[in-house]
Amino acid sequence: MFCMTSVRLAGFVLTKSRLIWPTPVNKYAISECQCAARAHTSCTRHKQHARFEGKKRGVSPASYSTLDPDEVRKFQVLADKWWDTRGEFALLHAMNELRVPFVRDNLLTVHGRGEIGRPLAGLKILDVGCGGGLLTEPLGRLGAEVLGIDPVEVSVRxxxxxxSLDPALKGRVQYRSCTLEELTEEEGNEEAFDAIVASEVLEHLADLDTFVHCCYRILKPGGSVFATTISRTQLSYILGIVMAEKVLRIVPGGTHEWDKFITPVELERLLESSGIIVQSVRGMFYSPLSRRWSWQQSTAVNYSLHAVKQKEEPPHQPPAED
Ligand SMILES: C[S@@+](CC[C@H](N)C(=O)[O-])C[C@H]1O[C@@H](n2cnc3c(N)ncnc32)[C@H](O)[C@@H]1O
Known part of the structure; x- marks a missing residue:
């Protein structure tokens, strides 16, 4: 998450150290796996890429987990802070102003109009990594049937x-403590959801390939994936970690690990190799002065993505030569 003050300060840092301002992503210019091209092979994404290659060779996805025990511990400590609008999760509360309309409007484009006052009525949404339900609840109020899942049981409680304090959410919003891969393996969940939302979650997963594979299985054909996350750029290190966590302290220290961030190009490639086609990517910007988010052109730090599962089978992956 980043901010206006940070931009000015980072602008100074960037000028002094001659770092290059990241160029906006051209979502049509994807030709190779950037992960494979990365110089330091210890990077988390590189390991994920290697695991994905393993999966393409026919190793069962059930043997992979998105769960990183260190991430679970981080969120266990914060589990009673979710609904403090000025506390550790203030930026997530503020983000609803952008992400709720982003999900609503894209779903309306895909599925057409719902009922008056309940535009998402009739749609089943899975909120993966729901935390305290900050995004789950407003989606339920828009009329959708929403299941929020999170591995941190105390957050789910x-x-x-x-x-339960809002009678309007009764029967519309439910929660479970589990992972996406556990839910996917349960009988009856194949192609069960119209949409999956993973907001500020991808950067906390141990295995993004398993996540994408499960998204494909649990989504109905034509279903949507919505993600908000942080790109892996020099600027996101400066703004998302140094400024947000260490200088301004608007995000709890240690929340993010830079090498777990994923660029929009990498995410698009991962999704599309599974038959989930990206429709839009939009940059997001947080100002600590106004305490509000706004859309911006650059996706170099925070971004939102909407992708749709193809109605036909994903492209055939040729078997690897051993
Ligand atoms: C930054 S919070 C975002 C919470 C919520 N999506 C929101 O935006 O309000 C990240 C959440 O991801 C959850 N998480 C961590 N590892 C996960 C995993 N493997 N699968 C699903 N959720 C996970 C954490 O417990 C935490 O609640």
């Missing part, structure tokens, strides 16, 4: 308690 917080979410359940909070949603």
């Amino acid at each position: 917080t979410a359940e308690l909070h949603s």
Whole structure:
């Protein structure tokens, strides 16, 4: 997450150290796996790429997990802070102003109009990594049937308690403590959801390839994936980690690991290799002065993405030569 003050300060840092301002992503210019081209092979994404190659060779995805125990511990400590609008998750509360309309409007474009006052009525949404339900609840109020899942049980309890305070959410919002891969393996969940939302979650997963593979399986054909996350650029290190966590402290220290960030190009390539086609990518910008998010052209730090599962089978992957 980044901010206006940070931009000015980072602008100074960038000028002094002659770093290059990242160019906006051209989502049509994808020709090779940037992960494979990365110089330091210890990078998390590179390992994920290697695991994905393993999966293409026919190793069962069930043997992979998105769960990183260190990430679970981080969020266990913060589990009673979810609904403090000025606390550790203030930036997520503020982000609803952009991400709720982003999900709503794209779903309306894909599925057409719902009922008056309940535009998402009739749609089943899975909110992966729902935390305390900050995004789950507004989606439920728009009329969708929403299941929020999170591996941190105490966050799920917080979410359940909070949603029980609003009678309008009864029967519309439910929560479970589990991972996407566990839910996907359960009987009856194949092609069960119209949309998956993973907001500020991808950067906390141990295995993004498993996540994408499960998204494909659990989504109905024509279903949508919505993600908000942080790109892996020099600027995101300066703004998302140094400024946001260490200088301005608007995000709890240690929340993010830079090498777990993913660029829009890498994410698009991963999704599209699984038959989930990206429709739009939009940059997001946080100002600590106004405490508000706004859309911006650059996707160099925070961005939102919408992708749709193809109605036909994904392209055939040729078997690897051993
Ligand atoms: C930054 S919070 C975002 C919460 C919520 N999506 C929101 O934006 O309000 C990241 C969440 O991801 C969850 N998480 C961590 N590892 C996960 C995994 N493997 N699968 C699903 N969720 C995970 C954490 O427990 C935490 O609740």
